[in-house]
Amino acid sequence: MTGSEFDAVIIGAGTAGLSAGAILEKSGLSYIILDKKKEIGVPVRSTGAVSIDWVRRIGMPTDQSIVSAEINSMSFRTDTGNKISLSYDRTVGIVYDFTKYEKFLAQKMAGKLNTRLETRVLSVKGNQIETESGTITGKKVIFAAGPQSSFGKKLQKNEVLVAYEEIRKAEPRKDYQMVLWFSDKAPGGYFWDFAESMDTRKVGVCYYPVTGRQPKDVLHEFDESFPEIRGECISTMAHQIPLGSPAEKVVAGDYLYTGDMVNAVLNTTAGGLQGAFWTGKAAGEAVVKGDAGLYQIKWDSEIRPWLMKHHNLHRRMHRKGVKSISRLMTLAKFMPMSVKKKVFGGL
Ligand SMILES: Cc1cc2nc3c(=O)[nH]c(=O)nc-3n(C[C@H](O)[C@H](O)[C@H](O)COP(=O)(O)OP(=O)(O)OC[C@H]3O[C@@H](n4cnc5c(N)ncnc54)[C@H](O)[C@@H]3O)c2cc1C
Numbered sequence: 461m462t463g464s465e466f467d468a469v470i471i472g473a474g475t476a477g478l479s480a481g482a483i484l485e486k487s488g489l490s491y492i493i494l495d496k497k498k499e500i501g502v503p504v505r506s507t508g509a510v511s512i513d514w515v516r517r518i519g520m521p522t523d524q525s526i527v528s529a530e531i532n533s534m535s536f537r538t539d540t541g542n543k544i545s546l547s548y549d550r551t552v553g554i555v556y557d558f559t560k561y562e563k564f565l566a567q568k569m570a571g572k573l574n575t576r577l578e579t580r581v582l583s584v585k586g587n588q589i590e591t592e593s594g595t596i597t598g599k600k601v602i603f604a605a606g607p608q609s610s611f612g613k614k615l616q617k618n619e620v621l622v623a624y625e626e627i628r629k630a631e632p633r634k635d636y637q638m639v640l641w642f643s644d645k646a647p648g649g650y651f652w653d654f655a656e657s658m659d660t661r662k663v664g665v666c667y668y669p670v671t672g673r674q675p676k677d678v679l680h681e682f683d684e685s686f687p688e689i690r691g692e693c694i695s696t697m698a699h700q701i702p703l704g705s706p707a708e709k710v711v712a713g714d715y716l717y718t719g720d721m722v723n724a725v726l727n728t729t730a731g732g733l734q735g736a737f738w739t740g741k742a743a744g745e746a747v748v749k750g751d752a753g754l755y756q757i758k759w760d761s762e763i764r765p766w767l768m769k770h771h772n773l774h775r776r777m778h779r780k781g782v783k784s785i786s787r788l789m790t791l792a793k794f795m796p797m798s799v800k801k802k803v804f805g806g807l
Contacts, residue, residue: 464596466491466598466599467484467599467600468490468599468601468744468747469494469589469597469602470484470491470493470604471581471601471603471605472719473497473500473562475719475733475737476718476719476736476739476743477493477495477718477740478493478569478573479736479740480741480744481570481575481740482569482573482741483744483748487744487748489747492576492596494596495576495579496578497577498577498578500563500577501561501562501563502559504558504697505699506558506733507555507558507652507654508561509553509554509555509638510554510731510733511553511734511806513552513805513806514806520737521561521564521568521569522554523564523568525560526556526557527556528556528657529554529555529637529654529655530553530637531553531638531655532547532550532637533545533635533636533638534546534553534636534640534804535636535640537639537640538643538786539642539643539685539686542785542786544789544792544793544800546800553637553805580592581611584601584611584715587599587601599714600752602740602744603716603717603718604721604736605721606719607700607702607721608620608700609721611721615700615702617668618668619703620668620700620703621648621649621666621669621702621730622668622669622675622698623665623666623698623700623701624664624676624679624696624697625652625664625665625696625698626662626679626695627662627693627694627695627697628661628663628689628690628692628693628694629659629691630659630660630689630690630691632655632661637655638654638655639652639653640652641682641686643682644781645678646665646667647667647671647778648667648703648774648778649668649703651679652664663691664679675698701720701725701732702725703730704723704771705723705768706722706723706724706767707721707723709756710739710756710759711759713752716743716752716755718743719736719739719740720736722739722759723767724738724739724767726770726807727767727770728777729770735763735767739755742755742759
């Protein structure tokens, strides 16, 4: 093979692409990961919160050097006053330092991956991947280009959340490391306050952009009623989160689609890192075994059912906005504590 021919070309060096790359790196097959960005892990693309049970189950990294906070108590609230709060005697979630986390995936999890940055993919025709700096051939192409990529399905307003987060200078909360507020001001999503460091917290909002209002304005308006989340803003992050039904087909011939491109996002929490990691890994494994169809089988039998459970619950939760969430919270209060802890801690 020449320097521009690979067994697999991966488009996107986010969680999904890097997770696929880690599998290929270990296999000895030739591969390359292309990304338009200048640096792995920049810009920050995620709050980085994940449930520890799932992280362990699918083999995501837990190295202390990439974890900025651990979660062992959490509170789910409505802005109308209902709430469920839980404390655990163990860590149930972690918050990654996102830049360190992506760099870890690219450099340490399986060794240094073969990435080519500052390389925008312009088009893909057959096995030819046209980039700004020339054409590359891939026997298989793993698409991991994130939400709203021109290589994926165009999402409608009711299929994608806008998300905005500020890192704020503020002391850690004394009560919980994670608070989510559901509100009609954030249809389909929620406001959040996550622990980050001893003097910073991550405060944000995500919602279906049906009102046309800017997320920054929506978050700042929320601050007025909840002064506990106020603090000097140090940095901001904004992006989109696909939030609809997971795709049915993830493989088409030599093409394998992963991560946000196939809506591998847990609709209840808008968490997509685990789905991105799992789909990237499954796509990589299928390529290594020489049968792309194995990825579709894994998707149909394990990944999609997991996502569908969250998708259906999300629809129930938000059917009548905050009213239905409040009702479900009231019902959940009658669950035995052990069940409640398992359900909420495993999200
Ligand atoms: C504000 C916010 C907070 C979030 N918080 C959480 C959280 O706490 N927990 C959680 O689990 N999930 C969270 N998510 C969701 C999660 O971040 C995403 O689901 C996940 O990062 C998707 O990974 P991915 O690899 O599919 O896509 P991405 O991480 O978007 O990676 C796609 C990559 O493809 C590259 N690319 C795109 N087009 C091209 C092209 N033409 N040529 C070359 N490169 C290209 C991009 O530069 C990018 O690096 C959050 C999302 C947002 C927006």
